[in-house]
Amino acid sequence: MSELSVKHLLGIKYINENDINLIFKTADHFKEVINRSIKKVPSLRDITIANLFFENSTRTRLSFELAEKRLSADVVNFSASSSSLNKGETLIDTVNNILSMKVDMVVMRHSNPGASIFLSKHINASIINAGDGAHEHPTQALLDCYSIKEQFGEVAGKNILIVGDILHSRVALSNIFALKKLGANVKVCGPKTLIPKHISSLGVTVELNLKKALEWCDVANMLRVQNERMDISYFPTTREYTQQFGLNKKILDSLDKEIIVMHPGPINRGVEITSDVADSSQAIILNQVENGVAIRMAVLYLLASKLQRNEN
Amino acid sequence: MSQKVLLNATEVNIALHRLACQLIENHDTFSETVLIGIQPRGVFLAERIKLLLETTYKVKNIELGYLDITFYRDDFRRNEKTIKASSTNIDFIIENKKVVFVDDVLYTGRSIRAALTAIQTFGRPLEIELLTFIDRRFSRHLPIQPDYRGRQVDAINNEKVKVCWKENDGLDAVYLIKN
Numbered sequence: 001m002s003e004l005s006v007k008h009l010l011g012i013k014y015i016n017e018n019d020i021n022l023i024f025k026t027a028d029h030f031k032e033v034i035n036r037s038i039k040k041v042p043s044l045r046d047i048t049i050a051n052l053f054f055e056n057s058t059r060t061r062l063s064f065e066l067a068e069k070r071l072s073a074d075v076v077n078f079s080a081s082s083s084s085l086n087k088g089e090t091l092i093d094t095v096n097n098i099l100s101m102k103v104d105m106v107v108m109r110h111s112n113p114g115a116s117i118f119l120s121k122h123i124n125a126s127i128i129n130a131g132d133g134a135h136e137h138p139t140q141a142l143l144d145c146y147s148i149k150e151q152f153g154e155v156a157g158k159n160i161l162i163v164g165d166i167l168h169s170r171v172a173l174s175n176i177f178a179l180k181k182l183g184a185n186v187k188v189c190g191p192k193t194l195i196p197k198h199i200s201s202l203g204v205t206v207e208l209n210l211k212k213a214l215e216w217c218d219v220a221n222m223l224r225v226q227n228e229r230m231d232i233s234y235f236p237t238t239r240e241y242t243q244q245f246g247l248n249k250k251i252l253d254s255l256d257k258e259i260i261v262m263h264p265g266p267i268n269r270g271v272e273i274t275s276d277v278a279d280s281s282q283a284i285i286l287n288q289v290e291n292g293v294a295i296r297m298a299v300l301y302l303l304a305s306k307l308q309r310n311e312n
Numbered sequence: 313m314s315q316k317v318l319l320n321a322t323e324v325n326i327a328l329h330r331l332a333c334q335l336i337e338n339h340d341t342f343s344e345t346v347l348i349g350i351q352p353r354g355v356f357l358a359e360r361i362k363l364l365l366e367t368t369y370k371v372k373n374i375e376l377g378y379l380d381i382t383f384y385r386d387d388f389r390r391n392e393k394t395i396k397a398s399s400t401n402i403d404f405i406i407e408n409k410k411v412v413f414v415d416d417v418l419y420t421g422r423s424i425r426a427a428l429t430a431i432q433t434f435g436r437p438l439e440i441e442l443l444t445f446i447d448r449r450f451s452r453h454l455p456i457q458p459d460y461r462g463r464q465v466d467a468i469n470n471e472k473v474k475v476c477w478k479e480n481d482g483l484d485a486v487y488l489i490k491n
Contacts, residue, residue, distance in 0.1 A: 004394075033383065033400075033433075037433070039433075041383035043388050306394070
């Protein structure tokens, strides 16, 4: 297998295990490239990529932009706050206008679930979903799984725990899809109000006691509480959430094995994870960020190679 | 499809020895020289030459690296299929060294053009030479010629030259394949 089965990366749901492994293999090579003194390759020099961020982002946007630039693509950036969206332009109109400027690929983040799928049906460019509401965030899941693979050699058979706001988290959903496709065991843990009702239909188990869940797992992926997506109160106070589901040194030291701690960022220090854990040697949070660039380079490279070349 | 043997195992062996001797003539102890095998197929030849230099000709401490040129090629998106990358492994410094590129077949010269770009990301070599086992004459697209060649071959465009190595293909031989 040397080719992806899809034209767009809309979600992990739409790709298969071979695709994931091909992305990982390609990312290995890009990881070597970005550790050279000259970190740039000319592969995508005739490709223009638009980064459309209709929702705030620091890490993902920087990571994508860096990946694009290291592949020598031309990059145009767009952020909703400073755009004509405020003047009432629709999503399709905005994107079509950008595409008339001869853009080949679109990286998009949007607060509406399914926004990138909708777009892929209406425009003629390769689309990468950089997060659509509470739906999917495929490149984050890929880099998380890649980081797990880097630690253990493989993902299959490993026990992965996802803790926190599962209900509002696109990272959780994409991670569950990816981990299950790669053969890992997945458990989720969090306040009952933040765990979707039918989550077990995705093949994951639920544990409401953090200590018990941590004893089971090899890796704990700590998620942020997404206050901006909460229209009602899901737990009494942040303090109570931290007491029940916050990861601290004490609980980590009480386990009989050393587990790996992950976090997709941004971290709310002192809420879902304490500073001493986030900065400890067990945390691979910064490795995740480095791997993010390599994974995104791989995704861009593999999708770009499927673009139709304009013969002229 | 028909195939013709261009070189058999004995002839491959003779050519390898000659190439090794020519390298020694120009690079003596290899103290300032490094070998770079071009991925994927140049690696077998590079390893074979290194082994020969070390065992038969007693040259010590030859540095050998592998260079993948996939991301530097000029035919990205011009092929039907995605080109699969291989690993690059150069764990020594090439700055001010004499670099010898090693590849099995020199055809259009485009791979070597890509390799010349790729090697720049590792530093500025003093000079770069090219060793190729098979030099397909009259088929170059670019002004690139080898410094060392195992055998010169005249092949027309729809013919393919395949170099086989014992460690990968079961035996040493060079074939001319006609479609």
